[in-house]
Amino acid sequence: MNQVPFIAVEGAIGAGKTTLASMLAAELDMPLLKEIVEENPFMERFYQNLDEWSFQLEMFFLCNRYKQLGDTESKLIRQGQPVVSDYHIYKNLIFSERTLKGREREKYRQIYHVLTDDLAKPDIIVYIKASLETLLARIAKRGRSFEQDMDHAYLEQLIEDYESAMSSLAVTEPETTIITVDGDSTDFVADPEHFAHIVSQVKSRISSGHPR
Template sequence: MSVIVLAGMIGAGKSTYTTLISSELKSKAFYEHVDDNSILEKFYDDPRRWAFSLQIFFLNTRFRSIKEALVHRHNVLDRSIYEDALFTRINYEQGNMSEAEMTLYTDLLDNMMEEIDGMPKKGPDLLIYLRGSLDTHLERIKKRGRPFEQVEGNPELMNYYKRLHGRYDDWFAEYDKSPTLIIDIDEINLEREGDKVLVMQKVKEALKKQQQHV
């Protein structure tokens, strides 16, 4: 039974990697709710009004996903509950959330993490960090073309991306729920067949190593 979670900033390619890995391992894929999220676009338009609502939406859906994932046989999640606090902290620091909202969110997250710790399987088998330069992330955000994610003419959004990107390595350094694997998205391009093969080799080796230590 292998539970894999993808981690990385907006535009890292988590959904694409999830599709590849879940297909190759014949496992279930869990995707972030974007297309059916009525709050996301509102957040980009007015972050101070919608940041707290958005983070609660994501926290709820990711909690549901990780609970389901930890009892399934094989699955891959394109983002997990473990990163949520980083996004919330950035929104708080930028003034998009009040201290009361931040406290409420943190208490709720702590309660959810206690629930996860009480499950027979307490965490994923592998976290894959898709790490790259800010330029690479911005290029991919532009390429996928969601209008509300674009930075042109929106310095506040650019500042949000810069701050988020600048904090990811620190978040990853503190992550301790499972073994990890770093994939350099500046070098790896899943549009190249050889890179797909290379990624799967790395994933399978990391899972094999983890299973040997269980």
Template sequence: MKINYLVIEGNIGSGKTTLVNKIADDFGARTLLEGFDDNPFLPKFYADPEKFAFPLEMSFMADRYNQLKRNIREFELFSSFLVTDYYFMKSLIFAQTTLSADEYMLYERFFNIIYEKLPKPDLYVYLHADVDKLMQNITKRGRSYEQNISAGYLAEITQGYFRFFKRQNDFPILVVDTNQIDFVKNQNDYQKLLGIIFENDYPRGINRVLID
């Protein structure tokens, strides 16, 4: 499968950014990483979700759009390999979980204006992990503002991704169950994952894979 624009996504703590960096190092790819650490609303949101959900999601959407606009030009996607740890649709997935109904309706109006203007990935890979594993990974990496994330919130985000997958038919989506592998520390698991991503042709819509 010829891939010029590869998206690696997953819930919080799934290892998506680590995988993007490993692939970029091995294949000489350009990377586009989500710059969330500097968002001033993120720690405020984790402390008081109801109050800060809307400004957080609006700022994330604006940041993602500006970053994609600056770094992705369609003609460049035909001549180089780009791998990124987020897709713009992530904005809508998280907003469905965090916003009230009236806030979400307003948010979606802004989102739809932007979304159609952006290029679509050649392959979208979703790293699926159970909530318990996500919680362990979050604890292990030790970001202070993430330590209050609840298992319920992570479960809602996972459900939001799968609702999106069921509606999406613009590009191939590969859902990889990572519960029984460690592609960070186990080179054999990493190579298996690379084979699944790069050595198969996937139709548009959702495709599920379990790594033995």
């Protein structure tokens, strides 16, 4: 692992990534890096017409996350400052592989690798694995208007895509520890013991200096 930990929290839409990342950052006294979501000007149009707006949406996310992570790497990580992020840059491929097709998908893959291959990668990924029922309940609770009519089939496919992505990252980024949280049975917001268990796992990986 790096001398200072770079922790990313991941999971499908509605899993609770930002909530858990914020809680971990506060508990571990680390800066929090939050992705831009609602500020994406293509978001509502994307949910209304996926084929028409997918490329614009994905490029906006990619460029903004690239800038965020690049700044974080130079200003914090290289200066010895641990960081908690509510995303891993790899999520761009997870989503774009599903939303883009043909030449647009291939162009996006090329741009993704040019921008991200030399970015710092997380030492620890806290992966919140949750069922469709749990995700839908949390999406409804947070009340983002553009998410309320989300296609359930799209969300179910995203759950499978995240499972495949975590398996892939375990192979392609073997230096990264993946801590899986059962989002169906774990309520890290309402139950202090559940959150304490996650914190304990993270601290154990940090103190050991050995990702596995």
